[in-house]
Amino acid sequence: MRLTALGLSLTLSLCLMAQERTLRIGILRERNFRSVLVMSAKGTCAVFADGVRKGEIQVNDGLRIDLVGRSLTAKSLGLSFTAKERIELVPRVETNSLRLRLPESKMAERTYPGSISVTTEGGVLKLTNAVPIEAYTAGVVQAEAGKEHRGEYYKLQSVSCRTYALCNVRKHAPEGFELCDGVHCQVYHGACKQDSINIAVQATKGMVMVDADIKLIHALFHSNCGGETVNAEDLWTKREPYLRSAIDTFCRTEPHANWQRTLTRKEWVSYLERRFGVKPTNKAGVEAMLNYEPTCRDLYLGNTYPLVPLKHVREDLKLNSTYFTVTTTGENVVLNGRGFGHGVGLCQEGAMHMARQGQSYTDILRHYYTDVHLVDVNTLDFFRDEDRSTGSAGPKR
Ligand SMILES: [Zn+2]
Ligand SMILES: [Zn+2]
Missing domain, CATH: 2.60.200 (Tumour Suppressor Smad4)
Known part of the structure; x- marks a missing residue:
């Protein structure tokens, strides 16, 4: 009798574990x-x-x-x-x-x-x-990743979109739902009609990325990092061990690798003066505003004083990235930039390039997210239930 009860409860828990999250x-x-x-x-x-x-x-x-x-x-x-x-x-x-x-x-x-x-x-x-989460994931991958990519690319986008969704389910709690369908969360226009995406979602069913503490990661991605990704804390102050700056050689020849913006010398200088209070008193100070070349991804523009945070310049001037050089010829100031997006986490065009080279989706994910584990989300539910019943410090979402 006891064994039957145990068997029943085991079957029930396995059924619950296999049930797809809505x-x-x-x-x-x-x-x-x-x-x-x-x-x-x-x-x-x-x-x-x-x-x-x-x-x-x-x-x-x-x-x-x-x-x-x-x-x-x-x-x-x-x-x-x-x-x-x-x-x-x-x-x-x-x-x-x-x-x-x-x-x-x-x-x-x-x-x-x-x-x-x-x-x-x-x-x-x-x-x-x-x-159901898998149908949602397919819809998001279709809206966020676009057409005609390799199967491995769709698989890694499936894992990162699924992870991002589960990590952010409290974003709209006060409004009575979990995620919205816009860029604020992830773009979602309903059912996915592309077979190659549905196949990739099924092939990675339930798979998510977790950190060393078995917590779901913030699976951030952007279009093109320009050759070097950004530490999370450089952009949002909070450090995450899996969102570390890394050199990326894979995106450098991709469509959004380079950009250029030309301003007049007057526009550029008055913008820096007005917005950041930069008032050069000598020749070196003027030079710092007009010519700047980062050796790696900088947080601030050259040697100007007060400091000019590049993320503010990007926002104000609607630049593709914070990764750019400044050169001045006559009355023109030219910003030559690399990459497109915030630069944190997965670089989509680099990942597409790696997929075309035949690399596996797991290797590509590990290239962009440092020391992460790929696990089935149902295993996390199991750990969480264990944690709730024993009150021990186990893995949490
Ligand atoms: Zn939202
Ligand atoms: Zn890149």
């Missing part, structure tokens, strides 16, 4: 709309109003939801009802998806895996997509 993504939150049309893309879809089941919509039937006064009204071929707070559409099979249109806008129809709930706030509708 993420709650706030979608289209930057748009203001009062109408939405949701259709079932395949199979039937159950409809709930304020938690009470109202019926089903069939494939290709649409449920139109409008905000009228302070309540939600909904109509389909066979349904007509109102809800005070929330309408939910849940496909009968978890792997099915929903098609979504905003009748008031020109936005192209989108397809979302998982279920969609519609609520209201501040006189407009708010949408949340509850999506």
Whole structure:
């Protein structure tokens, strides 16, 4: 009897471990709309109003939801009802998806895996997509990585996007969802339609990166580091042992390796004076403003006084990176720069180059993230449960 109970509990825990995590993504939150049309893309879809089941919509039937006064009204071929707070559409099979249109806008129809709930706030509708993590990861990789890359590249993007998502699930907690669908979190426009990405996501299913303390890492990435990545603390003050500056020879011939910006001498000098209070009193001081060549990635511009943080210059002048030289010829000041983006973590174009050279996605990830481990996220859940039940200092998220 005891053995049966033990067996049952073991089977139950294994089932729970294998269950895929669902993420709650706030979608289209930057748009203001009062109408939405949701259709079932395949199979039937159950409809709930304020938690009470109202019926089903069939494939290709649409449920139109409008905000009228302070309540939600909904109509389909066979349904007509109102809800005070929330309408939910849940496909009968978890792997099915929903098609979504905003009748008031020109936005192209989108397809979302998982279920969609519609609520209201501040006189407009708010949408949340509850999506299984692997389908979400595929959608993010499609939006963030683009087309026509090697399978190994899509695999490493899958691991880093999945890790980033799980590490940031508290970002929107006060708003009642976990992540948004914009650049603030990770860009997500719904279901991934590219087979090569879906294959890469499945091949790395559940895999995430953790540090030496088995904590999920901040899997930051950028377009091109210009030949040298940046320490996390150089940009955001917080040090992370896995986000260390490293020389990168792989991105130097890639599309965003170089950039150039020309300003007049007057524009440049008055900007430095106005913004940072640089007022050269001698020839050497003027020279420091007009000609500068970093030997490696610097934090400050040359020998100017007061110090000029390059990250502020990048923000103010909307430069591609903080990694640039300054040369002055006559009345023109030319900034010749390298790379594109903040430079911390994974360099996407360097990683694409490594993948084209035939390197494995695990080697590429370890090239950009120092001393990380690749583990199945379900193992972390197991460690966390152990930790909760024993109260010991074990691995935490
Ligand atoms: Zn966000
Ligand atoms: Zn690079």
